Structures are given as C-alpha cells and as structure tokens.
Amino acid sequence: MSPIDTDATAKDILAYIDASPTPYHAVRETARRLTQLGYRALDEREPWTLQPGDKVYVTRAGTSIAAFHLGTAPVDRAGFRLVGSHTDSPNLRLKPNAAVSKLGYHQLGVEIYGGVLLSTWMDRDLSLAGRVMLLSGGRPEGHLVDFRRPLLRVPNLAIHLNRTVNTDGLKLNAQDHMVPVLGLEKAGPAELRALLVQELAAGNVRAEAGDILGYDLCLYDTQPSTRSGANGEFLHAPRLDNLASCYSALSSLLAMEKAGEATSGIVLYDHEEVGSRSAQGAAGTFLRDCLERLVLGHSDGRADAFHRAIRHSYMVSADMAHAVHPNYSALHEPRHQPLMGGGPVIKSNVNQSYATDGETWAFFAALCREAGVTPQHFVTRTDLGCGSTIGPITAAALGIRTVDVGSPMLSMHSIRELAAASDVAAMIAVLRRFFT
Numbered sequence: 001m002s003p004i005d006t007d008a009t010a011k012d013i014l015a016y017i018d019a020s021p022t023p024y025h026a027v028r029e030t031a032r033r034l035t036q037l038g039y040r041a042l043d044e045r046e047p048w049t050l051q052p053g054d055k056v057y058v059t060r061a062g063t064s065i066a067a068f069h070l071g072t073a074p075v076d077r078a079g080f081r082l083v084g085s086h087t088d089s090p091n092l093r094l095k096p097n098a099a100v101s102k103l104g105y106h107q108l109g110v111e112i113y114g115g116v117l118l119s120t121w122m123d124r125d126l127s128l129a130g131r132v133m134l135l136s137g138g139r140p141e142g143h144l145v146d147f148r149r150p151l152l153r154v155p156n157l158a159i160h161l162n163r164t165v166n167t168d169g170l171k172l173n174a175q176d177h178m179v180p181v182l183g184l185e186k187a188g189p190a191e192l193r194a195l196l197v198q199e200l201a202a203g204n205v206r207a208e209a210g211d212i213l214g215y216d217l218c219l220y221d222t223q224p225s226t227r228s229g230a231n232g233e234f235l236h237a238p239r240l241d242n243l244a245s246c247y248s249a250l251s252s253l254l255a256m257e258k259a260g261e262a263t264s265g266i267v268l269y270d271h272e273e274v275g276s277r278s279a280q281g282a283a284g285t286f287l288r289d290c291l292e293r294l295v296l297g298h299s300d301g302r303a304d305a306f307h308r309a310i311r312h313s314y315m316v317s318a319d320m321a322h323a324v325h326p327n328y329s330a331l332h333e334p335r336h337q338p339l340m341g342g343g344p345v346i347k348s349n350v351n352q353s354y355a356t357d358g359e360t361w362a363f364f365a366a367l368c369r370e371a372g373v374t375p376q377h378f379v380t381r382t383d384l385g386c387g388s389t390i391g392p393i394t395a396a397a398l399g400i401r402t403v404d405v406g407s408p409m410l411s412m413h414s415i416r417e418l419a420a421a422s423d424v425a426a427m428i429a430v431l432r433r434f435f436t
Contacts, residue, residue: 004429010421013247014225017237021129021220023063023087023270024144030065030250037254050297053259063270064280066290073261076299079312081264081435084390085245086272090114090413092219106183106190114273118172120415125150130217132196134207145199150222152180221415233420240409240417245318252431264435272390282390314401317391321345321378321406338376338408340420344427345376347404355391360403371429
C-alpha cells in the first residue's frame with residue numbers, strides 16, 4: 001500500500017471543500033471524482049445489473065451519495081465494510097419569500113440551519129450557492145448555481161452602540177439580527193430571481209424569472225480554504241465538519257487497487273445537522289435500500305441473505321471530533337482530551353449518543369495498529385450533554401456493528417473551522433486498512 005503524502009492530501013482536501021459550498025455541490029464533486037476512477041452511476045428507478053468487482057454509485061435528492069466497490073465474495077458470506085459521513089454543515093439558508101426592504105436596504109431573509117455559531121457569520125464576504133428548480137417541458141428540473149463572489153454581508157453593530165459587548169458577550173436574535181444586506185434601494189433593484197437568471201445564464205442555462213419554481217440556496221464564506229501555522233500544520237476551512245470526513249472516506253475508497261472479498265462502500269448523507277429525518281438522511285431508507293439491492297444482485301438469493309450479510313458487516317461512522325481547546329480546557333473531560341495532530345479519535349458515550357462499544361472500539365483500534373497510527377479517545381464531561389452522529393441511527397436501523405470516530409478539530413460549527421493536516425492523512429491510512 002503506497003504511503004500517503006500529507007502535503008498533497010492537504011492541498012486536495014482544501015480543493016474538495018472549496019468545490020463543495022453546499023451538499024448539492026459536495027455530491028457533484030464526489031460523483032466527479034468517482035467517475036474519474038471508473039465508478040458508474042446507478043439509478044434507483046432502474047434495475048441494477050451487478051458483477052463482482054463492479055464500482056458503482058447512486059445519489060438521492062442531489063444531496064446524499066453512496067458508492068460501492070463490490071467484493072469478490074457474495075455479500076451474504078463476506079459482508080459490507082461501510083464508512084458513513086454527512087455532506088451538510090450548519091449555515092444560513094434563504095426563506096421562500098426572501099426579499100426584505102427596510103430603511104433603504106435590500107436584504108434577504110434567512111433561516112438558521114443546524115447549530116450555527118451565529119457570531120462567526122458577522123462581517124463576512126458571503127455568497128450564495130445551491131439548487132434552482134426551473135420549469136422545463138412542463139416539469140421541474142434542478143440546476144446548480146454558485147455565485148462565487150461576495151454578494152451579501154451580515155453587518156455587526158458598532159461597539160459605540162453596544163458598549164458592553166466585550167464584557168457581556170454578543171447576544172444575537174436569529175430573526176432580527178442575522179438578515180444579510182444585499183444592496184441599497186437607491187442604487188437600483190436587487191431582485192433575487194433576476195440575479196438567479198443571470199447566474200444561470202453564466203452557466204449556459206437560459207431561463208426567465210417566471211420559470212423559477214423554487215430553490216434551495218445556502219449562504220457561504222467566499223474566503224478560500226488555506227493552510228496556516230508555523231510549519232503549515234493547520235487547515236483553515238469552512239465545512240470541515242463534516243466534509244473532511246467525507247473526503248477521507250472517499251479518498252480511502254478510491255485508493256482501493258482491487259476488490260477485496262467484502263464489498264466496500266461509503267454513504268455520505270444530508271441532514272445530519274438537523275436530525276437526519278428525511279428521505280436522504282440517515283434516518284431514511286437510503287442505505288438500507290442500496291444494501292438490499294446489492295444483496296439481491298450479489299448473494300445466493302436466499303430470503304435471509306440480507307440479514308446474514310449484515311452480521312458479517314461493520315460500519316465506521318466518521319464525524320469530526322472535539323480537540324481539547326487550549327483556552328477552555330476545563331470544559332473537556334480530563335482524561336479524554338484529543339489533540340490536533342494526534343490522530344483519529346474514537347468517540348464513546350454510554351447513553352448511545354455514539355454507537356461505539358467495546359467490540360467496535362477494539363476493531364478500530366486494531367485497524368489503527370495495522371496502519372501504524374495511535375488512536376485517541378473522546379468522552380464528553382459527565383456534567384455536559386453529548387452531541388450525536390449518524391452512528392446510532394444506522395446501528396439501530398440496520399443492526400450493524402458500528403464505531404464512531406473522527407478527526408480532532410477546533411471551532412466546530414463556526415463559519416471557518418480549524419483542523420490539522422496530518423490528521424487527514426492519518427484517518428485515510430486507517431480507513432484504507434478497513435477497506436482492504
């Protein structure tokens with residue numbers, strides 16, 4: 001197995017993140033990379049014809065994607081090796097009737113998606129990206145857009161009008177204080193649909209404002225991802241939670257030189273940040289539907305083939321982990337303080353916010369040992385609540401053995417997050433062992 005170039009990997013993950021300002025774009029970029037290395041698209045509406053060694057992928061709703069490298073042995077005997085992550089990140093999203101005119105300003109109304117650190121969205125050069133639904137031939141048709149330029153800003157209140165902000169903290173009301181500015185009324189119209197028509201035209205899609213039936217549009221920071229630190233050890237980027245895990249899963253799958261006995265696969269879900277309750281989320285049927293169809297086409301055909309395949313299988317739920325914060329170390333459990341640059345983190349919670357148990361902990365620790373990597377451990381303080389992942393949802397829905405892991409990071413759920421370049425390479429090294 002070829003060694004992993006940390007510098008090349010760092011450069012590539014930043015390119016992946018910058019190409020993925022929304023879940024729609026993350027799925028498109030993931031599919032592009034899969035196609036480049038010989039994966040073919042499957043359609044859930046059509047029959048699937050499968051052979052051992054096939055490399056395939058399927059998308060749902062444009063924001064979730066699953067890819068599989070079929071094993072040489074039937075799945076009812078060899079099982080699945082699966083890595084699950086999520087394509088969505090906390091952000092601001094446009095309301096259906098977004099236009100706001102107030103005190104001479106054009107603004108756009110937004111909803112808060114997920115657990116956003118609102119203060120980090122202030123005074124940023126923001127753009128818009130997502131999906132626009134057009135009327136085409138009498139039917140809705142989706143087109144991706146990305147303005148790729150500063151278009152919006154949520155301006156902070158001057159300290160002269162908020163004298164105690166540095167001592168009492170910034171208090172933001174999501175409805176009143178997070179409405180971004182789009183333009184000045186006296187400078188001319190700033191109609192969202194007209195702007196979308198212009199952006200569609202730049203992508204060679206001809207449309208009129210009346211053709212727009214709907215949209216799913218996200219705000220994002222236009223500042224490119226970059227490396228920093230005295231020795232270039234840090235990654236500064238938006239959406240590291242959880243595109244960094246998506247990238248690690250995808251890169252590990254693409255590194256497979258040949259099929260193993262087990263069927264290897266990744267599933268990158270949407271809507272984890274808001275509970276996964278959707279047709280394309282982890283609480284939906286997407287993964288089960290894919291696995292059942294793979295079993296039908298790659299097993300002995302017995303009625304219990306799916307259930308036997310699951311008992312041979314493992315799932316790695318890969319979602320970013322909390323590194324110990326040097327300025328807030330008291331908020332971390334004293335004996336479980338992961339360091340950035342310290343390698344993959346095994347996440348545990350006895351109340352099942354994470355799916356890890358002793359068996360799956362040991363399984364992942366053994367993979368780390370084979371890869372020459374030392375794992376770290378995270379447990380939240382006993383007096384604090386614990387976040388969750390797709391791990392427990394998938395484990396409960398499928399009955400599959402699952403371990404929750406992640407790479408350590410700071411500034412989680414900020415508009416711009418912080419991780420270590422070496423941790424990306426370390427996670428890929430372990431996941432590559434998982435797939436072999």
